[in-house]
Amino acid sequence: MVEIDDKLISLDIFEKxxxxxxxxxxxxxxxxxHGGAPLEEDELELLEKNFPAAKKYMTAENxxxxxxxxxxxxxxxxELETPLKGDEECAYVHYDEKGTAKCSFDTAHxxxxxxxxxxxxxxxxxxxxxxxKTHTAVNYHKWGICEPACACGNELNVPIFRFLxxxxxxxxxxxxxxxxxxxxxxxxxxx
Numbered sequence: 001m002v003e004i005d006d007k008l009i010s011l012d013i014f015e016k017x018x019x020x021x022x023x024x025x026x027x028x029x030x031x032x033x034h035g036g037a038p039l040e041e042d043e044l045e046l047l048e049k050n051f052p053a054a055k056k057y058m059t060a061e062n063x064x065x066x067x068x069x070x071x072x073x074x075x076x077x078x079e080l081e082t083p084l085k086g087d088e089e090c091a092y093v094h095y096d097e098k099g100t101a102k103c104s105f106d107t108a109h110x111x112x113x114x115x116x117x118x119x120x121x122x123x124x125x126x127x128x129x130x131x132x133k134t135h136t137a138v139n140y141h142k143w144g145i146c147e148p149a150c151a152c153g154n155e156l157n158v159p160i161f162r163f164l165x166x167x168x169x170x171x172x173x174x175x176x177x178x179x180x181x182x183x184x185x186x187x188x189x190x191x
Contacts, residue, residue: 002183008138010138012140013139014187017154018126018160025148036072037081039119044071049116054105056113062091069083124164126149159184161184
């Protein structure tokens with residue numbers, strides 16, 4: 001484990017390789033699981049504010065789910081999360097022409113229709129954050145649906161933290177990412 005500021009970073013973040021392979025997984029992380037995407041308190045207003053832009057990509061059924069359940073729900077663990085369609089699919093999902101599940105907020109953002117990208121928990125995946133008393137734990141969440149991403153990461157030799165540079169900087173800042181780079185150099189997992 002590496003400690004940077006108030007973050008405890010699992011060595012997996014440096015050692016495991018990962019590059020999303022949407023052609024292989026078809027965005028399974030948006031449609032499988034037992035709960036919605038974790039949300040931060042400051043994202044609740046962003047969900048509502050950016051919903052009109054995301055809504056145009058969503059199905060009528062998913063829009064109805066949001067109208068019934070609200071922009072967020074309290075999960076079985078008592079935490080904030082995105083609402084689900086049924087037991088697995090995020091209500092904010094839409095499918096592209098190849099049948100790949102995508103986030104409606106992210107699509108609106110990439111099309112210049114929204115200032116907000118998507119929940120940080122989605123952008124950081126497969127990193128999961130856990131708030132502890134005095135620190136934030138930064139861990140790798142291993143999930144079978146991401147085996148193609150692990151294979152692709154191994155082939156390209158890209159550690160998790162480097163693949164997730166943009167969301168790490170979005171969440172913790174450029175200086176934190178620079179500290180991760182320094183830690184990786186010290187650890188030098190290629191030896």
